[in-house]
Amino acid sequence: MWQRHPDAAACLIVSPTPYGTCADIQAIAEICHRRGKPLIVDEAWGAHLPFHDSLPTWAMDAGADICVVSVHKMGLGFEQGSVYHLQGQLVDPIRLKQCADLLATTSTNVLIYAGMDGWRRQMVRHGEKQLDAALQLVETTRGRINGLPGLHVLHDELIREEASHDFDPLHVLIDVQQLGVSGYQAADWLRENARIDVGLNDHRRIEATFSQADNRQSADRLLEALGSLVEAAPGLPVPAPVELPDSADLEMETVQLPRDAFFGPVEVVPASEAAGRIAAEQITPYPPGVPAILPGERINARVIDYLVSGAKAGMVLPDPADPSMETVRVVQE
Numbered sequence: 001m002w003q004r005h006p007d008a009a010a011c012l013i014v015s016p017t018p019y020g021t022c023a024d025i026q027a028i029a030e031i032c033h034r035r036g037k038p039l040i041v042d043e044a045w046g047a048h049l050p051f052h053d054s055l056p057t058w059a060m061d062a063g064a065d066i067c068v069v070s071v072h073k074m075g076l077g078f079e080q081g082s083v084y085h086l087q088g089q090l091v092d093p094i095r096l097k098q099c100a101d102l103l104a105t106t107s108t109n110v111l112i113y114a115g116m117d118g119w120r121r122q123m124v125r126h127g128e129k130q131l132d133a134a135l136q137l138v139e140t141t142r143g144r145i146n147g148l149p150g151l152h153v154l155h156d157e158l159i160r161e162e163a164s165h166d167f168d169p170l171h172v173l174i175d176v177q178q179l180g181v182s183g184y185q186a187a188d189w190l191r192e193n194a195r196i197d198v199g200l201n202d203h204r205r206i207e208a209t210f211s212q213a214d215n216r217q218s219a220d221r222l223l224e225a226l227g228s229l230v231e232a233a234p235g236l237p238v239p240a241p242v243e244l245p246d247s248a249d250l251e252m253e254t255v256q257l258p259r260d261a262f263f264g265p266v267e268v269v270p271a272s273e274a275a276g277r278i279a280a281e282q283i284t285p286y287p288p289g290v291p292a293i294l295p296g297e298r299i300n301a302r303v304i305d306y307l308v309s310g311a312k313a314g315m316v317l318p319d320p321a322d323p324s325m326e327t328v329r330v331v332q333e
């Protein structure tokens with residue numbers, strides 16, 4: 001990417017992903033530093049990483065310059081409790097603080113700060129022991145879920161070559177395809193019938209996210225609910241197909257500055273006419289929370305087919321003006 005974009009100011013990566021897969025941060029940091037450029041890691045899913053040696057390496061330990069962490073995700077803070085860490089000489093701390101101030105509220109909720117500090121204290125004092133127990137619990141639970149017919153807990157396929165460098169086992173990613181249902185349907189069924197909200201769901205997977213707050217009781221509840229899902233699955237409708245693009249299809253060309261595309265004159269067109277046009281909005285399937293379309297990109301048909309079929313099948317699209325994907329905002333040409 002540096003060869004393709006030598007003038008870029010920095011490298012920004014997401015690791016871990018919401019699926020728990022992790023990049024080789026150390027290798028990426030070395031490549032960036034050889035060019036004198038900072039590596040910024042979106043480590044939203046990594047709040048617990050510094051506190052146990054068996055977990056993937058924390059971005060700061062792997063040599064990143066900045067990492068941004070949601071304490072409220074894998075840590076136990078209140079929602080909105082996010083922090084950033086900074087090290088090294090490549091980023092000016094004053095400039096970083098001033099940039100953060102542009103976006104932050106002047107009325108921070110003291111409960112959020114207190115929650116983060118309480119969690120930090122707890123982790124420093126007891127984190128290793130508590131995470132040890134969580135890791136043991138999750139190991140047994142993975143085996144028990146794999147024992148249910150039609151369910152497969154992903155692990156080896158996530159850390160092979162061409163997959164990810166490391167993996168956080170607290171993300172229990174369950175492939176439900178053999179049940180003949182989609183992840184969207186499985187998640188809806190669990191919420192409706194077992195009052196369990198899974199961490200994420202996509203066209204073929206659901207994820208149960210574990211933390212040190214879990215115990216045998218919560219794991220048993222999950223197991224019982226998954227057992228009932230297995231029994232109920234044959235009665236659920238055949239899932240709508242999602243037309244997945246190749247990864248190359250997702251790398252669309254940026255033909256206009258994102259700010260020009262976003263702030264300039266905009267037109268709303270039917271999704272069937274969006275291919276070939278320049279996007280004026282961001283469209284992000286969540287998960288994985290990585291935009292499939294960004295303002296300024298020339299839209300291709302494969303990505304539109306993916307998003308339109310995904311929206312019909314139950315994909316969550318939090319950011320487009322029309323989350324049903326019947327229409328798309330494009331640049332007026």
Ligand SMILES: Cc1ncc(COP(=O)(O)O)c(C=O)c1O
Nearest residue numbers: 014018042044069070080082289
């Ligand atoms: C990869 C990733 N980055 C960033 C965020 C946003 O973090 P926060 O909710 O702390 O603003 C999320 C949350 O959903 C995420 O999954």
